[in-house]
Amino acid sequence: MTEPITRRIDPKLLAILVCPLTKAPLRYDAEKQELISDKAGLAFPIREGIPIMLIEEARRVER
């Protein structure tokens, strides 16, 4: 199975997304397709261009 070309997240959408827990801005990691909340220590995945902004789906990252 070939990986489809990553659907890019819309920049206007990216501009208004914040961490659902802290409401702090997010850092976009284009390579990993993740939105990182440094304050909460959470990385939210982007799948098929859709940001998954659920705490239970987020990956824990070092603060």
Added chain:
Amino acid sequence: MSDSSQILVFDRSQVRRQRDRAARGFAAHRPLFDESGEALAERLRDVKRAFGTALDLGAHTGGMASRLTTHGVPFVVAADMSIGMARQASALAVVADEEGLPFAAESFDLIVSNLSLHWVNDLPGALAQIRQSLRPGGLFLAALLGGATLYELRDCLMEAEINVTGGVSPRLAPTIELQTASRLLLRAGFHLPVADQERVIMEYADTKSLLLDLRGMGETNAHAQRPKHFTRRRILRGAARLYEARYSGGEGGIKATFDMLFLHGWKNDRPQQGAISSGTHN
């Protein structure tokens, strides 16, 4: 529904799983959503102002978002807890929980929610976050199930369960009354809040069809204290018999009541005093 209670009434992960399961076949179970969606669109057409950015909150497959695009809103985001639902939306999709909105303050001119907020544990908190995500002068418009929704099913399930087991366990979601919704809207700091109710009666061939439709809508029980074992067949069979005897519809079928509560409120243009602080997540 108590607005200060810390008890979790709904299992949000269960709400999400139910929506995930319902996502694929949702198109066949949309009539109720289309009914309220059209009512919301009608209300929107009565509003004499243009909106630049809008959010369809609890969008399911984005039916309301499409209506907003048709209405002429250039930037529309569809947010749902289920990726299976959200990916079907034609608008920009986000997977998000109404209890923890991932949107910056003052992001939208308009937030619409079609039949989703009745699954929220902390409605005051969700309303506060919604208001915070609105720009000054922005509008919040929502339809949610409440009042006497599914009272027939509730009644029959309860009686059948008493007949079989001698006791009662929670099988259907608790509902919110219009007055409570209205009060919460005001308390969340919305300007010119209006809440009203419309009753929709749906007809089904039998109780089984009603239950299948509820499942197809993703609207079955997500009560946190629901019985973990499957509802016993005897209870269901008993409930179906009672239902079909008591609440027959027009042509040999049954009827089911859905009370839709419509909420409507503005965010003031200028800073407002007395509004509840919405920074509860810090």
